[in-house]
Amino acid sequence: MKRFLKSLLAKYILIILIAIFLIQAAYFIIIFVFFNLMEDTDSPEDGQNSFTEIEAEWHREAHQVITKDDIKHLFEEWQEVYPDASMFRVNGDGVLDVQSNLQENLPDKWDVTYTAQFLKSHYEGDPFTVVAFTGEHEEDGFIVFQLPREVMQPYGQRLFNQYSWAIIMLTMGIVLLFILLSLWFFRGIRKRLVHLQEAMEIRDIDGMPILIEEKKQDEIGDLEKSFNRMVQELRESREREQEEEQLRKELIANLSHDLRTPLTKINAQAYALQKMDLPIEAKHSLKLTSASIEDVDKLIENLMSYTLLMASKYKKDLKEIDMSRFLRQYLAAWYPVFEKEGFTVDVDIVPFEQNTWKVDSLWLSRILDNLLQNVLRHAADGKYIAVRTESSELNDAIVVIDKGKGMQVDTEQKGAGIGLSIVDMMVKGMHLDWEIDSTEQGTTIKIIREKRAGN
Amino acid sequence: MAQILYIEDEKEIGQWVTEDLTGRGHEVNWLTSGVELEKHISNIDLAILDIMLPGLDGFSIGKRIKKANQDTPIIMLSARSAVEDKLEGLSFADDYVTKPFHPDELAARVDALLRRFQKEEDALEIGHLQIDMKSLIIINKHTEEEILLTGKQFQLFQYFLRHLNQILTKEQLYEGVWGEQFMDGDKTLMVHIRYLREKIEENPAKPVIIETIRGIGYRVKK
Numbered sequence: 084m085k086r087f088l089k090s091l092l093a094k095y096i097l098i099i100l101i102a103i104f105l106i107q108a109a110y111f112i113i114i115f116v117f118f119n120l121m122e123d124t125d126s127p128e129d130g131q132n133s134f135t136e137i138e139a140e141w142h143r144e145a146h147q148v149i150t151k152d153d154i155k156h157l158f159e160e161w162q163e164v165y166p167d168a169s170m171f172r173v174n175g176d177g178v179l180d181v182q183s184n185l186q187e188n189l190p191d192k193w194d195v196t197y198t199a200q201f202l203k204s205h206y207e208g209d210p211f212t213v214v215a216f217t218g219e220h221e222e223d224g225f226i227v228f229q230l231p232r233e234v235m236q237p238y239g240q241r242l243f244n245q246y247s248w249a250i251i252m253l254t255m256g257i258v259l260l261f262i263l264l265s266l267w268f269f270r271g272i273r274k275r276l277v278h279l280q281e282a283m284e285i286r287d288i289d290g291m292p293i294l295i296e297e298k299k300q301d302e303i304g305d306l307e308k309s310f311n312r313m314v315q316e317l318r319e320s321r322e323r324e325q326e327e328e329q330l331r332k333e334l335i336a337n338l339s340h341d342l343r344t345p346l347t348k349i350n351a352q353a354y355a356l357q358k359m360d361l362p363i364e365a366k367h368s369l370k371l372t373s374a375s376i377e378d379v380d381k382l383i384e385n386l387m388s389y390t391l392l393m394a395s396k397y398k399k400d401l402k403e404i405d406m407s408r409f410l411r412q413y414l415a416a417w418y419p420v421f422e423k424e425g426f427t428v429d430v431d432i433v434p435f436e437q438n439t440w441k442v443d444s445l446w447l448s449r450i451l452d453n454l455l456q457n458v459l460r461h462a463a464d465g466k467y468i469a470v471r472t473e474s475s476e477l478n479d480a481i482v483v484i485d486k487g488k489g490m491q492v493d494t495e496q497k498g499a500g501i502g503l504s505i506v507d508m509m510v511k512g513m514h515l516d517w518e519i520d521s522t523e524q525g526t527t528i529k530i531i532r533e534k535r536a537g538n
Numbered sequence: 539m540a541q542i543l544y545i546e547d548e549k550e551i552g553q554w555v556t557e558d559l560t561g562r563g564h565e566v567n568w569l570t571s572g573v574e575l576e577k578h579i580s581n582i583d584l585a586i587l588d589i590m591l592p593g594l595d596g597f598s599i600g601k602r603i604k605k606a607n608q609d610t611p612i613i614m615l616s617a618r619s620a621v622e623d624k625l626e627g628l629s630f631a632d633d634y635v636t637k638p639f640h641p642d643e644l645a646a647r648v649d650a651l652l653r654r655f656q657k658e659e660d661a662l663e664i665g666h667l668q669i670d671m672k673s674l675i676i677i678n679k680h681t682e683e684e685i686l687l688t689g690k691q692f693q694l695f696q697y698f699l700r701h702l703n704q705i706l707t708k709e710q711l712y713e714g715v716w717g718e719q720f721m722d723g724d725k726t727l728m729v730h731i732r733y734l735r736e737k738i739e740e741n742p743a744k745p746v747i748i749e750t751i752r753g754i755g756y757r758v759k760k
Contacts, residue, residue, distance in 0.1 A: 336620045340590060343617035344548060347637040351554035354641060380638050384619055398621055407722075408709050414754050415705035430753025434722055445621060470753075 091272065091301045098268055102261040109257050113250060138213045141228050145215035149223060151181060157226075158183040167234045169210075172217070173198070174224035186210075187229070205229075275303050283310060291318055328396055339387050343380065350376050381456060385501045388449070392508045399512060401441050407434040407472065410481065413448060414470055417455055421468055424459065429469035435479045440532060442513045450509050453502040454483050454528055462487020465525055478531045486525040540583035540652050544568045545575075545599060546615070547591050551637070555586070555615075558641040559648070572599040579606050584651060586644075587631075589616040589623065597626060604630050611651040615644070646703070653702055662699070664760060665747050666740060669699065676738070690715065691734045698748065698758040707755040731756065 087093055148154050151172075158170045162183050171182040177193040190197060205212035210229040217223045275298070282295040292314050297307045353372045361369070391397040410432050421428050458468050465486025473480045503519075510517045516531040542559060546552035547570045556568045567578055572594035585603050589596035600612050614627040617637040627634045632654075633647050662669045667685070668677045674696065676685040687695060693715050698706070712720040712727045720727075735742045749757045 332620065332622070336618055336623065339619060340617040343619075343637050344551075347617065347639070348548070348550045350638040350640075351550055354558075355554065376638055387620070408707070411707040411754050412710070415707055415751070418705050418751055418754060419703075428752075430751075432753055 086300070089300050091303070094268065094301075098261075098264055101264070105257050105261065109253065134211055137211075137228065137230070141213040141226075142215045145217050145226050146219065148226075149218040154181045154217065154226060155183075161228065165230055165234070168228060168230040170226065170228050172224060172226045175222045176224075181226075209233075272303065279303065279307060279310070289321075291321065331394065332391070332396065335387050335390055339383050342383050346376050346380055378460070382501070385453075385505055388505050389501055389508075392505060392512070397446075397512075399443050399446060401443055401513065403439045403441055404444055404447075406438050406440045406479075406481075407432050409444060409447070410470065410472070413451060420459065421455075424463060425466055426463075427467045429467070429471075429484075431469070431471045433472050435472060435474060437479065437532075437534060442515070446509045446513060450506050450530065451481075451483070453506050457502060458483070458485045458487065458526075461490075462526060464488060467525075473529070476534075478533055480529040480531045482530075483528045484525060489523045489526055490519075490521040540564050540648075541581060542566045542648070543578055543582040543585045543603075545570070545572060545586070545591060545596070546588045547571060548588070555641070555644070559645065562645050564648070572602075575599060575602065579603060582610055584648060584655075585610060585612045586615050586648070587612060589614060589618055589627070597630075600627070600631050609655055611655045613644075613647060613651065615639070650703065654700060656700075662760070664758065667738060667747065671699075680740070685737055687734070687737060690730055691737065694730055694734055695738070698756070702758060702760050705751050705755050705757045711756065 144157055148157050154172050158181065161168060161170060166184075169182075169184045169186050171179055171185055171189065173179050173193045177198075179189060179191050179193065189201075193201075202214060209232040211232050213228045214225050215228075216225045279295065283292060285293050287293050292310075294311050294314055295307055297304055297311065350373065353369050353376070357366060357369050357373075388397065411430075414430055414432075418428055455468070462468075462485035465488075467484075467486040469482070469484040471482045471484070473482050506517065510530060516533070518529050518531065520527045542564050544552070544556060544559070544566050546555065546568065549570075552568050552570065556566045559566045567582070569575070569578070571592050575594075579602070582603075585600070587596040587600050591599070596614060596616065600614065603610055603612060611633075612631040613633045613635060614631045615635045615637065616623065616627070619636045624634050632651055635644055635647060656671070660671050662671055663679075666679050668679050669675070670677075674692070676687070676695075677683070678685055694711070697711065697714050706714075708727055709720040712718070712724070716726070731748060732742075735745050735748055738747055739745045747758060749759065751757055
């Protein structure tokens with residue numbers, strides 16, 4: 084129940100009830116005020132009498148006047164009290180001889196027919212008409228008092244006529260008040276909804292939505308609460324994911340570490356043995372041992388990278404890189420290795436027209452490492468390596484050429500497979516392409532970047 | 539001949555590396571953990587650190603050494619080869635070598651770092667040149683005459699000496715010596731190298747001191 088009272092629904096119902104109450108109350112007030120006044124139809128203006136009183140008074144006064152002067156005097160008195168009234172007298176001979184403020188067009192001579200007609204037409208009509216015989220005798224004639232009924236309209240009625248605009252204004256005011264109240268109510272809701280929407284759009288530095296302040300305990304408050312709960316769950320799941328990722332990386336790193344440590348020990352022993360005075364065959368097998376250790380090492384490295392790449396967990400950071408500069412610097416490190424093996428190294432790097440590539444330099448190094456290592460291990464017979472840049476109309480390419488026996492002939496070197504899979508994944512991961520052309524005369528590998536229009 | 543601090547918990551590897559580096563004329567102080575680091579920290583020319591160690595790991599030890607003396611070169615020597623590890627290592631260390639490694643490679647990297655931090659012996663001989671690294675006087679052994687270089691030639695040659703055996707690209711040389719961004723097609727460097735060769739090479743048409751590595755750059759080998 085307490086919750087319901089705090090809800091928006093309850094507030095809205097309250098507003099409706101207030102509105103209904105206001106309208107009802109307004110009607111009651113109007114009805115009470117005006118009808119109460121109107122009911123009292125005889126209530127006269129100050130100093131004036133009601134119709135019945137006028138009638139009685141007129142009759143009473145009529146009895147006391149006989150002479151023309153009396154009547155004139157009477158008319159003057161009444162005229163003062165009722166300025167809108169008209170009065171006249173028809174004497175015993177049927178002649179209209181005294182009049183005051185006469186509005187109607189009346190004949191001077193009244194016969195019975197006309198008198199009857201006059202009485203008939205003015206009975207209960209407007210103006211309000213009282214006919215009274217003067218003096219004690221009916222043959223003395225009669226006096227007539229006429230008063231426009233509107234003068235004597237009930238107070239309420241006149242008030243109503245006079246102040247009807249006020250009633251309309253009051254009604255409109257109430258309607259307006261209701262509209263304002265509703266607007267105020269909905270504006271409040273709207274403001275909070277917009278605020279909520281804005282808050283939902285905001286992202287933390289880690290790309291997560293942020294928690295929002297829970298203000299009230301109504302429906303929107305519930306929404307805020309749900310949103311916060313969702314954010315919390317999202318964060319927890321992200322944390323879990325990061326933890327898992329961390330564990331996975333740790334596991335792979337530790338595994339490779341634990342595999343490499345004994346390899347290093349074997350290497351140390353082999354190296355120590357090599358220093359000794361041994362027969363040629365023994366030295367040869369030691370050399371093979373060392374080479375195998377190196378192969379296993381590269382294999383571990385590749386497996387590790389492959390696992391990370393497959394799980395899309397290999398760190399990638401694409402940046403604008405000056406390609407010719409990068410290649411020269413990169414090859415400067417590899418040159419001594421090939422030099423030592425007696426390779427002819429043919430480097431021909433010309434800056435591309437679009438020389439800035441958006442790549443991860445570590446990834447590109449890794450790709451080239453794999454390619455050059457393959458040349459070193461599987462194409463050493465050719466004693467030749469070339470690294471060039473090449474441009475066609477549509478593409479730019481980095482080209483690595485060797486003169487080994489080609490890949491098809493290569494049956495011993497199964498290890499190259501995973502190395503090339505990594506090259507493939509990394510090349511595609513940086514939106515580049517590559518192609519490989521291997522014959523018995525040698526292998527050509529191109530890493531291709533499509534030329535960008537207007538770049 | 540340098541004082542090398544080597545921290546490695548694997549006995550076999552530690553012994554092997556210590557013997558090899560000692561055999562190459564260095565004085566190696568091998569510890570199996572960073573516990574007694576403070577005792578040795580003040581008197582070392584170079585440090586070789588494993589990462590996975592009991593107690594303090596190699597990263598923390600390396601940072602301490604750098605904090606004590608910024609000019610002590612550090613080589614991280616580890617079986618951890620993940621990019622993240624390398625990046626963390628290289629954030630303070632000067633080189634990162636992964637196991638298994640060839641002792642020649644380690645020795646070469648030790649020499650390169652000692653040279654870069656100028657902890658090497660005072661005299662150097664390259665071909666027919668004898669160079670005093672302190673005073674930087676260059677003597678032609680054949681004629682016993684001193685070779686005098688102009689300012690830029692001297693700077694250029696000094697840059698080569700600091701990066702001995704390393705292939706330097708045009709960009710690296712230009713930016714290292716002139717301190718400005720290299721623009722493609724700029725001939726300044728080539729002109730200076732030609733002048734330098736005319737002074738120090740016996741036969742400038744067939745240079746042996748400053749080698750041209752075609753397509754990549756130049757190199758001065760010991």
